[in-house]
Amino acid sequence: MNDNFHDQGGANHWHLGPIIDALRTSRESTHNIRHQGRVRELPSRTVLRQVIEGVCAALFPTHYGRPDLNDESIDYFVGDTLNVTLDQLVEQVRRGLRFNPELENIAEPELAERARAITRSFAASLPEIRALIVSDVQAALAGDPAASSVAEIMLCYPGTIAVLYHRIAHRLHRLGVPFLARLGADIAHTLTGIDIHPAAQIGASFFIDHGTGVVIGETAVIGRHVRLYQAVTLGARRFPTDESGALVKGAPRHPIVEDDVVIYAGATILGRITVGAGSTIGGNVWLTQSVAPGSNVTQAQMRGA
Numbered sequence: 001m002n003d004n005f006h007d008q009g010g011a012n013h014w015h016l017g018p019i020i021d022a023l024r025t026s027r028e029s030t031h032n033i034r035h036q037g038r039v040r041e042l043p044s045r046t047v048l049r050q051v052i053e054g055v056c057a058a059l060f061p062t063h064y065g066r067p068d069l070n071d072e073s074i075d076y077f078v079g080d081t082l083n084v085t086l087d088q089l090v091e092q093v094r095r096g097l098r099f100n101p102e103l104e105n106i107a108e109p110e111l112a113e114r115a116r117a118i119t120r121s122f123a124a125s126l127p128e129i130r131a132l133i134v135s136d137v138q139a140a141l142a143g144d145p146a147a148s149s150v151a152e153i154m155l156c157y158p159g160t161i162a163v164l165y166h167r168i169a170h171r172l173h174r175l176g177v178p179f180l181a182r183l184g185a186d187i188a189h190t191l192t193g194i195d196i197h198p199a200a201q202i203g204a205s206f207f208i209d210h211g212t213g214v215v216i217g218e219t220a221v222i223g224r225h226v227r228l229y230q231a232v233t234l235g236a237r238r239f240p241t242d243e244s245g246a247l248v249k250g251a252p253r254h255p256i257v258e259d260d261v262v263i264y265a266g267a268t269i270l271g272r273i274t275v276g277a278g279s280t281i282g283g284n285v286w287l288t289q290s291v292a293p294g295s296n297v298t299q300a301q302m303r304g305a
Contacts (some may be wrong), residue, residue: 016283042289043095043180048086049187054085055168059130082123090119093172096180122284129167132204137161139205143227162194169198200234202226203259210265217254223277224255229265237271237288258293 016154026032057065058081061074069077094115097103103111140153140160142168147153153160165188173181181198189195193212195200200216203224208214213231216222220234236253255269263269266284275281276293291297 018066041095041098043092043183045183045187048092048183050090051089052165052184052187053084054081054088054166055126056164058082058085059126059133063151079160086119087124089122090115093118093177096177096183100176114282117251118177121165121175122171124213125171129171132167133164135204136160136167136206139207139225139227140209140281143207144209150239152288156196158176158192159214160186162192162196162208162214163202163206164199165191166196166202168199170200173198189269200254214248219250219252219272220254223257225260227262229263229283231266232263233270235268235270 019078048166053064056063058078060212060216061069061077061081065077065081086303094112097106097111097114097118106114135151137150139161140145140157144153147157147165165184168180169184169188172178172184178198185196185198192210194208194214196214196216197218197220199218200220200222202222203226204218205225206222208229209225209227210230211228214228214275215233215235217235234255234257240248240251241255252272252273254273256274257263257269258275258279261275261281262279263275263281264283267281267287268285269275269281269287271288272289273288275287276291278293279291279295279297281287281291282296282298285297287297
């Protein structure tokens with residue numbers, strides 16, 4: 001390397017000393033945004049994505065693992081994949097648990113044991129998760145005339161990928177690792193353009209067709225056999241505050257969508273309202289009041305209301 005070039009590009013050339021000092025001051029005092037003011041290990045987004053991909057491969061080995069597997073090799077592949085994946089997951093769970101307020105001061109050995117217990121429970125739930133995802137895929141096959149095969153749905157439909165990731169993230173959320181679950185949900189959002197909060201409760205046979213721009217909020221409750229199209233929002237109308245003006249966290253504020261509902265593209269449904277079973281909500285409808293079971297709500301009706 002040319003010595004003159006090295007000198008021109010070195011720390012002295014950029015006068016980095018004062019900048020580094022000022023950044024340290026900002027980081028440690030004036031603009032400290034660390035959780036509880038302390039440095040702590042963060043879960044790794046890269047590793048968590050590997051974990052989710054490993055779980056998907058174990059659930060559906062030939063679709064998300066190796067397409068050349070046969071009856072003799074598939075169980076070995078699943079076992080090896082799960083062994084590696086769960087070893088990775090337990091460390092990410094341990095790191096995520098540090099962000100639970102009630103566990104902030106827990107001793108490291110107990111934290112590690114909690115992480116192992118959660119990971120074991122997660123592993124035990126995989127057959128149940130797979131059954132839900134199979135119901136989702138079957139709903140897509142039944143609900144989309146353009147779908148030609150299960151393989152096409154699982155490999156090419158962003159809505160199916162988003163729901164698959166949600167099923168995994170939701171289980172982590174229920175097991176007490178909400179920070180890790182939220183990170184997993186954001187990975188899905190990045191991949192698909194579909195934003196589902198991991199706390200949202202979604203029943204079996206759920207299908208998001210096309211999917212781009214769909215938003216499902218934290219306290220949304222969705223029943224069985226529900227179908228959404230692109231750009232649907234199940235959001236909050238108001239954000240309740242306490243006496244000091246701070247937002248109340250976790251209050252029910254998103255819609256309840258009962259069984260067998262279809263919501264078409266661009267519909268916006270806001271607040272803790274109920275969309276009754278068997279209803280159809282038309283495209284671009286803005287809905288802020290409950291509708292009875294079997295309703296057929298269109299944009300023209302809403303304008304005339």
